[in-house]
Amino acid sequence: MLRHLDIRDMLLIDRLELEFRPGLNVLTGETGAGKSILLDCLGFVLGWRGRADLVRAGASQGEVTAVFDLPPDHPGRAVLDEAGFAVGDELILRRVNGGDGRKTGWINDRRASGEVLRALSETLVELHGQHDDRGLLNPRGHRQLLDAFALLDTGPARAAWAARREARAALAGAEAALAAAKSEEDFLRHAVTELDKLDPKPGEEAELDSHRRAMQGAERIREDVSRALQALGAEGAEGAMLDAVRWLDGAADRAEGRLEAPAAALQRALIELGEAVSGVETALAAMDFDPGELEATEERLFALRALARKHDVLADDLAGLADQLRDRLGRIDAGAGEMARLADQVAAADAAYDSAAAALTAQRSEAAGRLDAAMAAELAPLKMERAVFETRLSEAEPGPEGRDAVVFAVATNPGAPAGPLDRIASGGELSRFLLALKVCLARGNDALVLIFDEIDRGVGGATADAVGRRLAQLASGAQVLVVTHSPQVAALGANHFRVAKSVAAGMTTSSVTALDDGERIEEIARMLSGEEITQAAKQAARALLQGRG
Secondary structure (H helix, E strand, O other), X not given: OEEEEEEEEEOOEEEEEEEOOOOXXXXXXXXXXXXXXXXXXXXXXOOOOOOOOOEOOOOOEEEEEEEEEOOOOOOHHHHHHHOOOOOOOEEEEEEEEEOOOOEEEEEOXXXXXXXXXXXXXXXXXXXXXXXXXXXXOOHHHHHHHHHHHHOOOOHHHHHHHHHHHHHHHHHHHHHHHHHHHHHOHHHHHHHHHHHHHHOOOOOHHHHHHHXXXXXXXXXXXXXXXXXXXXXXXOOOHHHHHHHHHHHHHHHHHHOOOXXXXXXXXXHHHHHHHHHHHHHHHHHHHHOOOOHHHHHHHHHHHHHHHHHHHHHOOOHHHHHHHHHHHHHHHHHHXXXXXXXXXXXXHHHHHHHHHHHHHHHXXXXXXXXXXXXXXXXXXXXXOOOOOOOEEEEEEEEEEEEOOEEEEEEEEEEOOOOOOOXXXXXXXXXXXXXXXXXXXXXXXXXXXXXXXXXXXXXXXXXXXXHHHHHHHHHHHHHOOOOEEEXXXXXXXHHOOOEEEEEEEEEEOOEEEEEEEEOOHHXXXXXXXXXXXXXXXXXXXXHHXXXXXXXXX
């Protein structure tokens, strides 16, 4: 609910504070008094795009503050939460228009963009007038209005549409992947065959290279090692040392002990020499290799490296590459089965969506009949009992909310063909169609402040009274603000404000005054009789006020 509106230095208003209350709030005044200025200022603080020259002449800046009450379940709380603003029971919007045209907004004393203000305003205020195009004159909004009347839950259809879209995307992606894979099928089969034939192992290149280097090294030094073994063996150092030991043993008895130490040292040397010979023999045995093995090792190593260069990978990655290529080839081989599975999922998703969309169509068709009957009941008191309101359904492109197009058509005269509302109805008729539709859609939801700007233009007498009573009916479940020139509508207001214009010191200003019962009689009498207020007009005003119950 809009509780307070504070306007400073905006258009013709120098300073104005208004306190609004629940129910039907009416604003009246002479033409040109500035009633529309209030709506301009309210639209400004809500972030609506409007006229640029809002600052009062001579002022450095203009400012508007609006205070709303937010009940616990108000949809504006979600907008505030998503935008990162603290949420409470009171919402204070303030917006300043500088003399240079710059506009700055605040939500609860925190800077806010015009985009956030506009998003929030959609949950706070709904403005309607003769040229209303939010839903009634715009066929794109007719389905939404019908759904609101039917209290339709489009959630299942939205979920089915999302599942259908995902299933189709999965199938399309798989088809594209399969097509791409098939384009390289010959390469994949050749590459897998080549890799499987070689059967590379991780780490194999390093092992082959080390073994090859060892064999190549052994080939180069084996001859020297063999010569060394010959020099150390029985025909070399070992044989000579054994001869020396034998000779020393034969002479030891005659050497009076002088040969014992040399003989012992020679024995130790023979032991060391034996170990050396054994070690050289072991090394020489290890150097024995088959020349064919060296050739085979080199061929294997070169084949690994050539295949790695061919696929632009490391030799150690060939085994992993083979697995990847086999997997891609496997997907091609399994492609037909996968496509069939995904196609079945698409068919199931299509069927689920068709079922949800058909359910929406059935519900909308039933609701269309009820809406047409409800509109007929509302149009009769508005002196349009001969008018026909028709909700037409046709098939449209499928979407998340089904596949129905909804258009409101009217015929204002018996026998005349029904046509688009904005082409058939006059200005006054449009206003009454709009009001009837708002009454039909009303569900006791007080989240929105409903503003009607001269919706009663072009009607009077009993019709104006019927318009006022419908507005009062709407106001029983929501706060309604009405700018009106109709005394019948003004008399039905729970709260009455008069807008007046005055000139002082060469400066024109507008003011708004909350009227008491006596002042209301004067204002309604003025609306009835014009500039000169007669006793008859006052008596008629009293009668209107007394008859509002």
